[in-house]
Amino acid sequence: MSVEQQQQISIEAVTKHHKLTAAQILRRIIFITVGAALFSVGLEIFLVPNNIIDGGIVGISIILAHVTNVPLGIFLFFLNVPFLFMGYKQIGKTFAISTLYGVTIMSVCTALLHSVPPITIDPLLAAVFGGIILGIGVGMVIRFGGSLDGTEIVAIVFNKRLPFSVGETVMFFNIFILGSAGFFFGWDHAMYSLIAYFIAFKMIDITLEGFDESKFVWIISDNFREIGETILQRLGRGVTYLNGEGGFTGDDKKVIFCIITRLEEAKLKALVDEHDPSAFLAIGNIHDVKGGRFKKKDIH
Structure with a gap:
């Protein structure tokens, strides 16, 4: 089962979920916070300083921040929020709030970590370890009913109107974004971006299912x-x-x-x-x- 299918199932489960208890809400807040913070570490400490991007809205935000010199966190927040409103009725209140919270934490942490020096300037090491940390962070947020990227939301909203599955739509969008990195950062960095994306993809699977799946x-x-x-x-x-x-x-x-x-x-x-x-x-x-x-x- 693909990550996009898993996330769609997670969204559908949340929309049918009954009222959460205080303990469940607290648990969700803690894990979404940790997941979004880890995602920010992967971005600002590993990928962004080495001109490596991720897919989806995050990738677009990195490119725009590079071109305009506007802080990355601003793009991460304002580019994701419209998609939440777009899919509010389809994805449900609980998922929308969880995603908004996760995106907010991600944006704030990204801004706070922007001045922190990178751990490595080796692009291959950055792609590998950044992808691992990104994948764990995204997997934690998905597992507890949220999302950090509006791409999947758009794909789910338009799933019934387009002759493509959610996974196919997300894959096409991400290939376009990752390919665009070559024009802005060079084709070597575009290939490093593909490595980071693949590793993150696999780490999301492991985080969702565990090693003992x-x-x-x-x-x-x-x-x-x-x-x-x-x-x-x-x-x-x-x-x-x-x-x-x-x-x-x-x-x-x-x-x-x-x-x-x-x-x-x-x-x-x-x-x-x-x-x-x-x-x-x-x-x-x-x-x-x-x-x-x-x-x-x-x-x-």
Whole structure:
């Protein structure tokens, strides 16, 4: 699942969310504050001093600040706010307020950090570590119901009017912005910007899902009972047997469904291969798991 899909799901969840408790509001404020502050550190301490940009509204803000010498924080705030009003009805009050708060913290922290000297002047190191810090910051804000860039909001608002998905719209917009960096900072820095963007993209995934992310598994085998019992005994994971029918043969089939962690994937493949090397096996990522008997645990 892509980051844009995850953020869209996060937005939809927030719009359907019931009234938050005081503890939930405080937790959200703390994590959005920390996430926005980390994002600002990635920008002002690593990327901006080395003429490396990010995608979306942030990238446009960096370019405009470079051309006009106006403080970056001003562009970050005033370019993002209109998109919040544009998508207010579609994204909901809670998400809009969370995003406005995150953008405000990001803008203020960026202004405060502007005079702080960069940690490195090596553009490759800046792209790598700046991308890591940016990704963690954005991931924290998304995870707690906000956003730091109006690009996704625009894509969601116009999703029903355009023949493109949210992810495709955001990707096209970001490619255009990152490509523009070549005209203002040189093509070497445009390529460093792509490196930083890719690293940030992956770090958002890790922040949202964790290193120990969950995966779903479908197994079709005539030895379903032996495989299911082995998964129960040796992995300690519950399994569900579903009834299926072969599309070509019309034969009745039993389908094993279970949830595992990424660390258990290799072991599960070995267990299935041990009982039926020709078994059909499909594994996919899951954004979140709740309920039932599934609990993440260490592998011994």
